[in-house]
Amino acid sequence: MTPLAILIVEDNTITAMHLRQTLEKAGHTVTGMARTLQSAVTAVKTQRPDLALIDIQLDEKSTGNGIATARELLEQHHMPIIFLTADPELATYQSAIETMPAAYLLKPFRTDELLMNIDLAYHNFQSTQSETVDALMATYVWVPIKDGYEKVTVADVLYIEAAKSYAHIVLADASKHLVTTNLNTVAQYFRGATFFRLSRSYVVNLSHVKQLKDNSLIFSDGKITLDIQPTGRKELIKKLTVIRTKPPK
Template identity: 50%
Template sequence: MDSLKILIVEDETITAMDLRETLQEAGHSVTAIARNYEQALKAAKNNPPDLALVDIHLEAGSTENGITTARELVAQHRMPIIYLTANSDFQTFQLAKETLPAAYLLKPFRHDELKLQIDLAYHYFKYNQAQTSGYPVSGALYLPIDKGHEKIELKDVLYLQADGSYVKIFMLKREIPHHISTNLSHLAQYFISPNFYRLSRSLLINLEHLERLERNHLFLINHKTPIQIPAASRKELMKKLTVVRTK
């Protein structure tokens, strides 16, 4: 299961705390707990999540409050939405269904079911993104550089590194990285082919250029600076590679 950044939109404190504990036990991180529309949109802008859990009935009492929030979250940043609700009436379900959620879970939720639904929702989201989105799986990409757009070949990208409000893009045949004014979570949506791997919150590497792997560092071809491997990411990284093991 991938470790995801998840936004919780829930106005009941006890439920929100229970959700956060369940997610953290599953290896996910919670970007924020929002109680209403305004808090949710602000939280998603400050730290874009991979997925959002949204209670349909938020404070202010409007049935559509959670649905409207989910709709605006997706418009601001593409992500799968999982609805949580204690109300299973048909009208509410029909309204929620129009926003194409990844799942619709009734409270009280079962912890194991929630974990599975999150995994399935994100897996399907990434698969569907690769199949139907306008983002290239391979080929060229045009970066906003110097008041225009400059072409790069995805196969020549070594890695992407978050740097404050910018992202550095290191290229195979270029000493100085490109600086793009955006966050890594947003830019990563354009690097969705299997060879691009999110090593950490601040690093996205191209495994095609991985030349050497050590216990705590990895080395990319034609790039002298070693890249530190977070301890929490090493096991998952090894699963992506065909490694010969000795007896």
């Protein structure tokens, strides 16, 4: 199992200590032991955990129960939550699932049950996070500018052009971004199915291409064209879904 940093939110001292011993014996690290919503928030701000175990029924001194605590913690830090409770009532469960917990364990639970749920919760969370990051990476790139970075929508990119050891990213509105690295490096950030390496000098976004005419590639606005070499034209036709027949006279 992956060693994790785990926050315990439990108002029963004996239960909290038992959880800590169980987690540390399994190779995990306990980032904090909180009894109330307030102390849980402080613990998250002090050290961000990979996951939180939260008892639904908390100390009377708390400004909210475990469900309210989970909501507050998720506003501070996105992470999987596992609820622990001795309350078998359906109403409690229905309230808890509104926070989309990774697991919901009824006390008393077995040690192996707890550890397996922790491992499963974390890996499911990581998988979801990876998919989200991949989707964002496929949607946007951040281009360096003088004072920081500017977000560029990948779908808006017409083509990328080599400029000696630099590259220009040309957008649909005809604006350009100069990137101080070569085309080969920049091309790694544009690996989607619509991007095609036309030549040593160009990577083009085929979703913006309107026409392939003789040795010219014409973009949707009809104003921007790129010259294409015979070899590049041949490879491009292989990439496109072309109706194989003679053109009309």
